[in-house]
Amino acid sequence: MTIKPLTDRVLIQAEKAEETTKSGIVLTSAAQEKPQISRVIAVGPGGMVDGxxxxxxxxxxDRVITGKYTGTExxxxxxxxxxxRQSDVLAVVE
Amino acid sequence: MTIKPLTDRVLIQAEKAEETTKSGIVLTSAAQEKPQISRVIAVGPGGMVDGxxxxxxxxxxDRVITGKYTGTExxxxxxxxxxxRQSDVLAVVE
Amino acid sequence: MTIKPLTDRVLIQAEKAEETTKSGIVLTSAAQEKPQISRVIAVGPGGMVDGxxxxxxxxxxDRVITGKYTGTExxxxxxxxxxxRQSDVLAVVE
Amino acid sequence: MTIKPLTDRVLIQAEKAEETTKSGIVLTSAAQEKPQISRVIAVGPGGMVDGxxxxxxxxxxDRVITGKYTGTExxxxxxxxxxxRQSDVLAVVE
Amino acid sequence: MTIKPLTDRVLIQAEKAEETTKSGIVLTSAAQEKPQISRVIAVGPGGMVDGxxxxxxxxxxDRVITGKYTGTExxxxxxxxxxxRQSDVLAVVE
Amino acid sequence: MTIKPLTDRVLIQAEKAEETTKSGIVLTSAAQEKPQISRVIAVGPGGMVDGxxxxxxxxxxDRVITGKYTGTExxxxxxxxxxxRQSDVLAVVE
Amino acid sequence: MTIKPLTDRVLIQAEKAEETTKSGIVLTSAAQEKPQISRVIAVGPGGMVDGxxxxxxxxxxDRVITGKYTGTExxxxxxxxxxxRQSDVLAVVE
Structure with a gap:
């Protein structure tokens, strides 16, 4: 089964907490918050979005940082x- | 009887929970939430929308993913x- | 007496519940909600709307579906x- | 004394309830609501409005229908x- | 001392209640509302406003009518x- | 140390109450409100702002009037x- | 590990309170507010942002001033x- 995001959307998956710790990055993570570093799984084709x-x-x-309450789960x-949306991705981590 | 969506609108129907399970997809589904995977029944003709x-x-x-609280029932x-609206459809599932 | 809607506006009248049932369509209708299927009585001339x-x-x-809380009664x-407004009409029923 | 509306504005006056009844039109009129049928007293010159x-x-x-809570008294x-504003006038009654 | 409004702004002063009454105009005036008829004291130069x-x-x-809660005192x-703003002035009284 | 505002921003400083009184201007000034007359300390270069x-x-x-709750302290x-922002400045006092 | 901001975004780090004091700048800093002077760590490439x-x-x-509640931590x-976003940076300190 494949999920194909439409237009400017991006499918991401939050990194597991362990992986995050190993890489030396620690994000403020209240229990109900999503981790802020995610891995990109699939990207939409882009194109015309709202004109x-x-x-x-x-x-x-790509490994990316997004806002904690952004997007649809x-x-x-x-x-x-x-x-x-790609425009909700704040930064890429390399 | 036929429902013809106007402009950029799309008529969708949520997949039954059983069907969803068989396909291996499980969506977080609090009792009052709509399932997020739906099947497209009819699409509008597109054209000029808000200029x-x-x-x-x-x-x-098409099988599509939408936000849980999107659209008119x-x-x-x-x-x-x-x-x-087509722009409220997040992804296609194949 | 004639009501002539201006610009992109449309005058509609909700179908009676009986008529709705005969046609095989049943809409979720809490007591305070308007039925969602209406008949178009008159349409405006269109033209420039907000530029x-x-x-x-x-x-x-035309028989149309609109949102339940849309428009002015x-x-x-x-x-x-x-x-x-015509843009608030979701679909045509044929 | 003359009131000259600016740009796309229109000066209207609600029809008296009696007049409204004689013409066969009855509007839902909770005590605090304005009648919805008004007579146009003066119109602005139009021109550039917000570009x-x-x-x-x-x-x-003209006799017009407006939303009940529209405009400045x-x-x-x-x-x-x-x-x-002229764009807040929904329909003309003839 | 001179107040020079910028761009599309207009400096106005509410007419005294007495003056208003003499001219035959009476505005609904709850204690905390500003009178709606004002005299223009100075106008800005206009020009590009928000593009x-x-x-x-x-x-x-000029004697003008504005909304009761419009502008900065x-x-x-x-x-x-x-x-x-000039666009907040509803009508001119002559 | 120099503060250089970016784009269309302006650095202003509220005039002291004494100075304001001497000049004959008195502003309604509840304890928690900023005085409305300020002196311009530095201005940004202008240029493209939101396209x-x-x-x-x-x-x-320049001595300027701004809204009481405008800007960042x-x-x-x-x-x-x-x-x-320059567009939040209402008038210049001369 | 490198954080690369996307488009018009800027990665900044609040100056330590000591450093701020030494430079002669004191910001109103309720315990839950971020300091307003930060150092720019990395900037995005710019380009098309919302058209x-x-x-x-x-x-x-660069040392910059931003609003206290701006951005994502x-x-x-x-x-x-x-x-x-670069447009949320109010001024540069030199």
């Missing part, structure tokens, strides 16, 4: 994902 | 449907 | 009508 | 009037 | 004035 | 300043 | 940072 051309700059595998095969 | 040209990219039969012949 | 050209696609006699000769 | 050209389509003497020589 | 060209149509001495030499 | 060209019309030394070397 | 071209004018090392290697 403006959007070029996708993210790709699958979905659960697929027992894993939790989030779908956000 | 911007919209091209329809969805077609009847209607009940036809005892079945519940939802009418959403 | 954008609007072409009317509805005509008198008026009472004429003892009958209740609603005036909505 | 968009507005052409006035109403004229003094003024009291002149003991009579109550309302100033609305 | 749109604004031409000033009011001049010092200032007190100069013991007199109260209000600064409004 | 629109802004030309700065204020200069250091900063404290520098024990003095309080406010940073506002 | 408008944004040119970055800040660079790493992230914690990296035990240090707290904030990601803001």
């Amino acid at each position: 403006k051309e959007v070029v996708m700059q993210l790709k699958a595998g 979905v659960k697929i095969d027992g894993e939790e994902y989030t779908i956000v | 911007k040209e919209v091209v329809m990219q969805l077609k009847a039969g 209607v009940k036809i012949d005892g079945e519940e449907y939802t009418i959403v | 954008k050209e609007v072409v009317m696609q509805l005509k008198a006699g 008026v009472k004429i000769d003892g009958e209740e009508y609603t005036i909505v | 968009k050209e507005v052409v006035m389509q109403l004229k003094a003497g 003024v009291k002149i020589d003991g009579e109550e009037y309302t100033i609305v | 749109k060209e604004v031409v000033m149509q009011l001049k010092a001495g 200032v007190k100069i030499d013991g007199e109260e004035y209000t600064i409004v | 629109k060209e802004v030309v700065m019309q204020l200069k250091a030394g 900063v404290k520098i070397d024990g003095e309080e300043y406010t940073i506002v | 408008k071209e944004v040119v970055m004018q800040l660079k790493a090392g 992230v914690k990296i290697d035990g240090e707290e940072y904030t990601i803001v």
Whole structure:
């Protein structure tokens, strides 16, 4: 089963807390907050969004920072994902 | 009886919970939430929407993910449907 | 007496509940909600609306679905009508 | 004394309840609501409004329907009037 | 001391209640509301406002009607004035 | 140390109450309100702001009137300043 | 590990209170407020943001003033940072 985001949307998955710690990054994480670092799973094709051309700059595998309360959560095969607009992604971590 | 969505609107119907489970997808579903995976029943013709040209990219039969509280619910012949704008559809499932 | 909607507005009248049932359509209708299927009584001429050209696609006699809380209600000769913008009409029923 | 509305504004006066009844129109009128049928007393010149050209389509003497809570009320020589934008006028009654 | 409004702003002063009465106009005036008829004291130069060209149509001495809660109040030499945008002026009284 | 406002921003400092009184201007000043007359300390370079060209019309030394709750307060070397957009300045006092 | 802000975003870090005091600047700082002077750590590439071209004018090392509640906080290697849009930066301190 494949999830294909539409237009400027991006499917991301929050990194597990352990992975986050190993990489040396610790995010303020009240129990009900989503971690802020996620891995990009799939990106939409971009194109016209609300009358403006959007070029996708993210790709699958990127590690990104998003706002804690951004996007729509979905659960697929027992894993939790989030779908956000590319413009809601704040930064890429390298 | 046929429902023809106008402009950029799409008529969708939430998949039954059983169908959803068989396909291996489980959505967080508090009792009062709509399931997030729906099947497209009919699509509008697109065209000018609020002064911007919209091209329809969805077609009847597509399985789509939408936000849980998106759109307007209607009940036809005892079945519940939802009418959403194409821009409120987050992703296609294949 | 004739009601002529201005610009992109449409005068509609909710179908009676009986008529609705005969046609096989049942809408969720809490007591304080308007039925969602209405008949178009008159349409405005379209034209420039907020700086954008609007072409009317509805005509008198069309049966349409609108949101439950959309538009302005008026009472004429003892009958209740609603005036909505064409963009608030979700679908046509045929 | 003359009131000259500016730009796309229209000076209207609610019809007296008696007049309304004689014409066969009855509006739902909770005590605190304004009647919805008014007579146009004066119209502004139109022109550029928020960067968009507005052409006035109403004229003094027209009978119009507006939303119940639309516009700004003024009291002149003991009579109550309302100033609305032309775009807030829903329909003309003929 | 001179107050020069910027861009599309207008300095107005509410007419005294006495003056208002003599002219035959009575405004609904709860204690905490500003009178709605004011005299224009000074007008800004107009020009580009939020990317749109604004031409000033009011001049010092005009008597105008504004919404009751519009603009910013200032007190100069013991007199109260209000600064409004020209677009917040509803009508001119002649 | 120099504070250089960006784009269309202006650094202003509220006049002391004494200075204000001497000049004959008295502003309604509840204890928690900022005085409305300020002196311009520094102005940004203008330029493109939200896609629109802004030309700065204020200069250091100007005395200006602003809304009471406009802008962001900063404290520098024990003095309080406010940073506002030029479009939030209502008038110049000469 | 490197944080690369996207589009018009800027990664900033609040100056320590001691550093702030030494430089002679004191900001009103209720316990729950962020200091208002920060150092720029990294800037995005600019480009099209919501259909408008944004040119970055800040660079790493700049000391900037931002609103107290602006942006998204992230914690990296035990240090707290904030990601803001360039348009949310009010002024540069030199």
